[in-house]
Amino acid sequence: DGGITQSPKYLFRKEGQNVTLSCEQNLNHDAMYWYRQDPGQGLRLIYYSQIVNDFQKGDIAEGYSVSREKKESFPLTVTSAQKNPTAFYLCASSIQGRLAGGHNEQFFGPGTRLTVL
């Protein structure tokens, strides 16, 4: 079955530690995205990638880093510089980021809930 997997489902981090959230897709999608969701908030874009070896900052990129070495993988590292990292993190992909017209809807993974102890 095609889809997006995120691991782990729950992650606990001590203050000052970096942690990496995994996101893998087998949908052959070009574009991938990372969002952060806080209670009562919509989704806020952290980083996105339209193509392998290229990515752009979203609205709240500070304290986060990403890589896109393979089409199917887009890991997110939450660094110690992120002041308030406790949140729900969602990874998504779409056929193309720049496809004008048509649905081009995003497909989402199950999410990772990160808690800083």
Add this chain to the structure above:
Amino acid sequence: AQKITQTQPGMFVQEKEAVTLDCTYDTSDPSYGLFWYKQPSSGEMIFLIYQGSYDQQNATEGRYSLNFQKARKSANLVISASQLGDSAMYFCAMRETAGGSYIPTFGRGTSLIVHP
């Protein structure tokens, strides 16, 4: 200014009744797309329905329909014959083509609870 506004933090509906979830948007781009997603308590976002700004007819997908009023800049989601499994958060999103990013912007969501 918010690009997507969902004014109803929470909605309640009786099973088998219809419910409308409101969404208004703000854009000067003539070409844009509107999406609705469902987020159950498990957390995964599920795509429900899409409306393009140039589509002449309102989009429908099974029990979901989108009441698209372009002049009012509203894109309300209508769920007919509500089911208990419809209880979830619902998010409206808009993708603009101007500026070249094509990244959707999400509203804050509406929590829907379906009562038996």
